[in-house]
Amino acid sequence: MKAFGKILGLCFLGLLLILVALGFAVTHFFDPNDYRDEIRKLARDKAHVELTLNGDIGWSLFPWLGLELHDASIATLQNPRTPFADLQMLGLSVRVLPLLRREVQMSDVRVEGLNLTLTRDENGHGNWEDIGKALPREPAAGELQAPNVANAEQPPASAPDKADRPVKLDIDSLTVNNASVHFSDAKTGRELTAESIQLSTGAVHDGIDIPVKLTAFLGTNQPNLRARTELNGQLRMERALKRYQFSDMKLSGEASGDPLQGKTVTYSAQGNLNVDLAANVANWENLKLSFNQLRALGDLSARDLSTEPKVAGGLSIAQMNLRAFMDGLNQPLPAMADGSLSQFEMVARLEGTRNSLALNDLAVKLDGSSFAGNLAITDFAKQALRVQLRGDSFDADRYLKPKSAEASSAGAARDAEVKTTEATAIGGAGDTPLPNAPTQGAWSNDTLLPVERLRKLNLQGDLSFTKLVINQWPIDNATLKVQGQDGLITLENLAGGLYDGSFSTKGSLDARPEKPLVALQTQLTKVPVEHFIKGKNGSAAPLRGLMTLNSNLTGTGTSQKALIDSLNGTANFDLTDGVLVNANLEQQLCQGIATLNRKSLTGTPRGKDTPFQELKGSVVVRNGVASNPDLKVRIPGLTVNGDGDIDLRVLGMDYKVGVVIEGDKSDMPDPACQVNERFAGLEWPLRCRGPIELGAKACRIDRDGIGKVAAKVAGDRITEKLEEKFGDKVSPELKNTLKGLFKR
Known part of the structure; x- marks a missing residue:
């Protein structure tokens, strides 16, 4: 047996040597x-x-x-x-x-x-589609091709054999x-x-972790971009189950190109990537993403990979300076107030397809303001934006474009004109000339509306704020609903509380014409008017009161000046609990009465302001000039009727004011200002002209009108004398003739 084993071993060794020799x-x-x-x-x-x-x-x-x-x-x-x-x-x-x-x-x-x-x-057609494809075989001479019968019986599918493994x-x-x-x-x-x-x-x-390291330079010409990238991780394959896992994945690199105009961005991504082709699903766990200053965490999953891929997951972006981030991408944002967009962070649940992206359960913090809701682009091709957000406090003025040097220069010129006019307009005695009408424009020529963007806008927005600041107006519990498509933006509603009053606005912006058309319908209810007519250098507003206003206005253009110059429409207003500040109209009227009585005032003014119980009227606006023919003001013992214009283009006024004295109601009237029955019911004329900021300081006694009043008073006195002396002995025709002499 031992010999047999030895012989067998020698034979095996010989065969092996023969194979090696043969291979050699x-x-x-x-x-x-x-x-x-x-x-x-x-x-x-x-x-x-x-x-x-x-x-x-x-x-x-x-x-x-x-x-x-x-x-x-x-x-x-x-x-x-x-x-x-x-x-x-x-x-x-x-x-x-x-x-x-x-x-x-x-x-x-x-x-x-x-x-x-x-x-x-x-x-x-891609050239890779032909890899492994044989050339079509041409039939030999006399050979007939098999007919292509769609319904021909197909042979039964054979069971998979070992070759399919x-x-x-x-x-x-x-x-x-x-x-x-x-x-x-x-x-x-x-x-x-x-x-x-x-x-x-x-x-x-199969079934083990495979260390992988990949480096490459990636590029594209639309747009022209290049990136250096490096990929590391552990790859596990289970090909029989069509499962693949890339754990501890780390992707990093930097990119530059035409969109960045010489700047370079750095990026990195980490996490665990799992793909199950049999189930058509994939997920990215423990995602860590950085892109310059941006830092994000999340988890993403995808389904229906082979048909219509859909992505879902959560994403959190740490606080960052959004302005600096965009500057780093060489995509600078428009100029805004200092500190705007310096603090931004976000948490959201993400859902997306090839043509849409939605951020649901969105929570955003921006410069101290907080927002919650949903944000979605429902169609990338149509740029269809859908916004539904609720905010706590948001100052929109911080994100408006600042005035240009030209607009600032124009504003300074008007301020100087108002200051000069105010220095010469001394209220009280009423002996100085009327102030000059303003000539300097009050509005900016800066582009206010981004027309090209608005023409492409596809928007549906539903916003609400606990407090919203627009044009320095604090709006409480503000709601905003807007939609836009193909250049037509419709403001369905903008409403809220304003200075303990309320307001609501609706309208439209048609950006399709060369000059956009703006239409607004506004309603104010008991809003303090002094917040809209502010004095200069912190001084008190010339008018106080609760304004109720209804207006329907239209304008065309893309700047403040163009819109005001083309402003047309109607409005009506009613101001209650009003006060003219630092303007004692009663004192000026007493001066006029004292002149008629040929006496001098001996008492001191009772106050610096003039309160009134009612101020109302209607307005017709034509090309930036508001005509107010029926101004009505009621003060205890006094009624004021006005007829005039407010030139909104320069914020100037030109009014004829008639004051009807109903009697001095004070306990101790000035003897020179006592109103007897001859003056009751007479309309005493005033003229107001100048910048609207001056208020009653721009008003003076209309001396031409006073002469007519004096003539009427004199005619009434002669009639009284004739009545006393002759009674019914003088004919009515003679009385009227004598009265007419004093009315001319």
């Missing part, structure tokens, strides 16, 4: 370079590709089937002269015996200088050096490139 002989005396044409034909017939071998072929046979290809290229049979891939060197070795079990056991695989060129023609991979390592991929689309002109690709892995087996 084959690899040393058989040169595959002599069979290039046969190898190309084999590649053409079996793999359906055009293989070109310009370099040497090195190989070994046993126990490793080793192969080295140098300077090779591959093309499709449909376009054999245009290779889609070429390489400088491919080196690999495979164990021979495991191949019989459909197991690929390789040592190190090394690829040098791989260039992959992918193209899509103007018909949308995936090949088992077992590779010690994979190294790719200096590879590149180039994609071009003839129809769109778009190009994508990946250059200087360096890839290295550890052992490649």
